[in-house]
Amino acid sequence: MSLLQVRDLNIFFRTQSGSINIVNNLNFDIEEATVFGLAGESGSGKSLTALAIMGILPPNIYAEGTVNFKGTNLLTLSPEAIRDLRGREISMIFQEPMTSLNPVLKVGHQIREVITTHLKVTKKEADKITLGLMRAVKIPAPEIRMKEYPHQMSGGMRQRIMMAMAIACSPSLLIADEPTTALDVTIQAQLLELLRDLRQQKNMAVLLITHDLGVIAENAEKVAIMYAGRLVELADVHTLFEEPRHPYTIGLLRCLPRGKGTPLKPIPGTVPKPNHLPPGCKFSDRCGFAIPECKTKEPALRKIKDGHLARCIRAEEIEQYKVA
Amino acid sequence: MKLIEVKALKKYFPVKKTAFARHEWLKAVDGVDFSLEKDRVFALVGESGCGKSTVARLLLRLIEPTEGEITFKGENIFKLKGQRLKAFRRAVQIVFQDPFASLNPRRTVYDTISEPMKIHKIAKGSELKDRVVELLRKVGLQDVLNRYPHEFSGGQRQRICIARALSVSPEVIVADEPLSALDVSIQAQILNLLMDLKQQSGISFIFISHDLKVVEYFSDEVAVMYLGKIVEYARTEDIFRQPYHPYTEILLNSTPGIKPGTKRRQILSAEVPSPIDIPPGCPFHPRCPKRFSPCDRIVPELEGSGGRLVACHLRTG
Ligand SMILES: Nc1ncnc2c1ncn2[C@@H]1O[C@H](COP(=O)(O)OP(=O)(O)OP(=O)(O)O)[C@@H](O)[C@H]1O
Ligand SMILES: Nc1ncnc2c1ncn2[C@@H]1O[C@H](COP(=O)(O)OP(=O)(O)OP(=O)(O)O)[C@@H](O)[C@H]1O
Ligand SMILES: [Mg+2]
Numbered sequence A: 001m002s003l004l005q006v007r008d009l010n011i012f013f014r015t016q017s018g019s020i021n022i023v024n025n026l027n028f029d030i031e032e033a034t035v036f037g038l039a040g041e042s043g044s045g046k047s048l049t050a051l052a053i054m055g056i057l058p059p060n061i062y063a064e065g066t067v068n069f070k071g072t073n074l075l076t077l078s079p080e081a082i083r084d085l086r087g088r089e090i091s092m093i094f095q096e097p098m099t100s101l102n103p104v105l106k107v108g109h110q111i112r113e114v115i116t117t118h119l120k121v122t123k124k125e126a127d128k129i130t131l132g133l134m135r136a137v138k139i140p141a142p143e144i145r146m147k148e149y150p151h152q153m154s155g156g157m158r159q160r161i162m163m164a165m166a167i168a169c170s171p172s173l174l175i176a177d178e179p180t181t182a183l184d185v186t187i188q189a190q191l192l193e194l195l196r197d198l199r200q201q202k203n204m205a206v207l208l209i210t211h212d213l214g215v216i217a218e219n220a221e222k223v224a225i226m227y228a229g230r231l232v233e234l235a236d237v238h239t240l241f242e243e244p245r246h247p248y249t250i251g252l253l254r255c256l257p258r259g260k261g262t263p264l265k266p267i268p269g270t271v272p273k274p275n276h277l278p279p280g281c282k283f284s285d286r287c288g289f290a291i292p293e294c295k296t297k298e299p300a301l302r303k304i305k306d307g308h309l310a311r312c313i314r315a316e317e318i319e320q321y322k323v324a
Numbered sequence B: 001m002k003l004i005e006v007k008a009l010k011k012y013f014p015v016k017k018t019a020f021a022r023h024e025w026l027k028a029v030d031g032v033d034f035s036l037e038k039d040r041v042f043a044l045v046g047e048s049g050c051g052k053s054t055v056a057r058l059l060l061r062l063i064e065p066t067e068g069e070i071t072f073k074g075e076n077i078f079k080l081k082g083q084r085l086k087a088f089r090r091a092v093q094i095v096f097q098d099p100f101a102s103l104n105p106r107r108t109v110y111d112t113i114s115e116p117m118k119i120h121k122i123a124k125g126s127e128l129k130d131r132v133v134e135l136l137r138k139v140g141l142q143d144v145l146n147r148y149p150h151e152f153s154g155g156q157r158q159r160i161c162i163a164r165a166l167s168v169s170p171e172v173i174v175a176d177e178p179l180s181a182l183d184v185s186i187q188a189q190i191l192n193l194l195m196d197l198k199q200q201s202g203i204s205f206i207f208i209s210h211d212l213k214v215v216e217y218f219s220d221e222v223a224v225m226y227l228g229k230i231v232e233y234a235r236t237e238d239i240f241r242q243p244y245h246p247y248t249e250i251l252l253n254s255t256p257g258i259k260p261g262t263k264r265r266q267i268l269s270a271e272v273p274s275p276i277d278i279p280p281g282c283p284f285h286p287r288c289p290k291r292f293s294p295c296d297r298i299v300p301e302l303e304g305s306g307g308r309l310v311a312c313h314l315r316t317g
């Protein structure tokens, strides 16, 4: 059985005039000790999916469906039970560590707090584990830096602190939501290498959320592409990059410059807002391969071959689109 | 023709510190030389804090240099006054990273784009309106004159900023990370727009970016900055084919490709030191995998030939 099974996950935003569906019928599995990449442009619902799994959706947003983690549906767990899981079995790191670190507490103290919340250890042992974790995430001079406040550290160092907190209890699943987006490529490379090492040492599964297909290609084993709250393509990383079947995936790949002279073919238009989605296929208004049928009926996410799903009625003819 | 020449440019910011001295200096730009030719794109790259935006602000004369000069068509911009200053302010425009922060939320698109033309007395009345419509069409926007910034997406706002910069028919646009805040599909749209402007409107660009794939695609020449200095300067093709400076090489290898399973080959250790406390010798030596005896003592000069300059003892020693 998979470590995490997401089934028919729907996420809604409450308004005075009713609910707006933001994430629509999501289905995917994450296997133990693997990296699952979730990619898509801004507003596609990646972060809300992560927050729903963690059970920390903001008050005006709610989720329906099932999220089975080791056989337990997280969406029906009591707040106490999910709080106990969080940090111990599932943990999360965010794009901007500053928002999740407490600005008035020393970073060492914040790491120790995670340990003492979940593990029965003495203060001395907790200090020792804290130092060990700071070494594990390769923070230089940890004895000195544990006494620093978050604002005294660089963005890269703060993200390392977040990672130390996230792995403190050796969780089975780490959710990393754009963990390196705000950082220089050099620091991004360091952190992703660190993430790969930690994952192997701790045998963790990772849900890696990013809009950067390069980061996905380099780190993920399975990939889901999200558009307007829906999965539009799901495949192993090689298939996704080498034989993409959805025009949106192909469009995203074509947006990336590949040296001088090769013209870019941007996807026209912009991502629609959740309350202004077109009828039929949600990508049809921006799709260069759409036919009238695409604009009337929303296609299902269907099997192309084993382990490869795409939400496009023309997936079999896609070669024509690729050469066009 | 050289439009802009930057010569021995320095910008130090005072920072409060220590019991002995009143303040220390943060050397944001520490002796930079480069030039921009007409119809070209000159790119500045380097890690966060290396001084790129400070160079941009100096180029626009938004701040004064500590030392050195910048000439525009042969005249030192920091000495310009009156009409000449006004002409310079018109000829060199900037587009920033954050299209949200750089538009006034209470002004309509029409107000935003017509204002520079009013200031520079370029057009008025119905001609002004026609020009605004034409500029918007050029950047791919229609029927938006009376709308406000909050009604637009990030990409559309960046288009408005570009239309505003174009309104005064500039000769140079300084673009400081103009794509960084945008989604990939929108980045590609804006990049195509900039490409069109370069080819059709004869505008030259100083292009600041941390995305080396974009730099490779769009620029003609590249300068790599590290802690306020240029460490390598070359034609874009040359630098991407064969970087000379170990730092450039690592930067190029740090960008992930989109071939599954390929790992970045070199990972740079540690982080950039503080520009208040720049290491002696080559500023890059503490992180350099190829450092040898002179590197921690002697500052390498930026030297070379054939348009390829590099500041590294491995090349010059
Ligand atoms: N608290 C909220 N209230 C109302 N709408 C929200 C809220 N949070 C998110 N949304 C909306 O839900 C949609 C999905 O948001 P989400 O943050 O999950 O996107 P994302 O894929 O993570 O995007 P990004 O790449 O920008 O982080 C967006 O349209 C967003 O505007
Ligand atoms: N007004 C100022 N006063 C003091 N220090 C400043 C000032 N402006 C910039 N700096 C410092 O100068 C250095 C260079 O900053 P600059 O903004 O030019 O970097 P950058 O290369 O544009 O970085 P980024 O990629 O993050 O935009 C940084 O250390 C910055 O903190
Ligand atoms: Mg997000």
Ligand SMILES: [Mg+2]
Binding pocket: B052, B053, B054, B176
């Ligand atoms: Mg900057």
